[in-house]
Amino acid sequence: MRKVIVSEILSLDGHFTGPQGNVMVMPFDAGFSENNAELLRGAGTVLLGRTSYLGFRDYWPGVKDDPDQPELEREISRLNWSVDKVVVSDSLTDADTEPWGDSTRIVPRAHSHEAVRALRAQEDGGDVVVFGSHVLWNDLLAHGLVDELHLMFGPGTVGTGGIPAFESSEPARFRLLDVHRWDGSDLVRLRYAVSMA
Template sequence: MRTVVVSTIVSLDGFVAGPGGDISRLPMDGSFDALNLERLRAAGTLLLGATTYRGMVAYWPAVAEDPTVSPAVQLDPSVAELHRETARRNAELPKVVVSDSLTPADTGPWAQTTTIVRRAEAHAAVAALQEEAGGDVLVFGSRTLWGDLLPAGLVDELFLLVGPALLGAGLRAFPDGVPAHLRLRDTSRRPGSDSVLLHYTVDRARPS
């Protein structure tokens, strides 16, 4: 059995993006980068929505070639190898993208490691991934996707990096009416960061 893990950054007032999908005001500091790499090291498959996938395939291949193109590396050259490893793992891992709009032409340099699943088939595809052996099935971002999988009982764990930003409006982390009971497993905070990592498991033993 594999674990479906959601990893995302969220503002203190509960948004994963601002109006129009703007994520620029979320505090993506070193804690965010380190969390992403930690989760990638434990993953066997990336499970993504189309918007997140398009953003990643447009960004990470260039970083794999030259980490200095990353704004984070330009600000702090010491994180260059962290970003290089992140880019390499993003490229190498098998990727399952749930989308009715994405086509093979959109997969670019990740064509050989990307499988597109239509939304009507998503629940069955994720359930099948859970039954396999291997590393975690990792969901980065992709709130529309995991907001659908969570009430369907297809999410096992959530890593929520709560950052010190108030967006006021935008895309809420949890859609209205999503039924789930979460059990806190751990909290942590990296030295020098004002973000706090909350690690939850989904408790299916209790009624929602």
């Protein structure tokens, strides 16, 4: 069975973006890319909501051949290009997936749980990784379709107007699997197994 892994960077006050969805206020450093590359190397599928998918599609394709980018960023771009992508959306069309059309499948929201159950049930194929996609992963978490949370906390707060990471008011229990810190990074990743209360 494949695992569904949610990866999210959070501020110390528990937000995943600043006001008006501004992600650039988050406490990014080199550990963020190290984490993402590590997850992509083990992924068979990247699962995204519409907004995150469009952000990835607009940014990552050109990075792989850009000599001004660090090698790790070029590797992330190559991995994003080649990995199967499933995007949950009621508004995207096949035309919106270029240049990733050959590796992207669009799933309507009404069928997202069924699609994720099918991915999880496969015997092999690598992890199913969710980056960003706050609305999507909160829904999957509430329906018991997330296996692990990889939460990176950075040394900063967002304050008033930030969007909290967790939407559900229902209780949930997580079992700590490990804590990781990268050399030269102020980010700390807490890796949890998910078990619903």
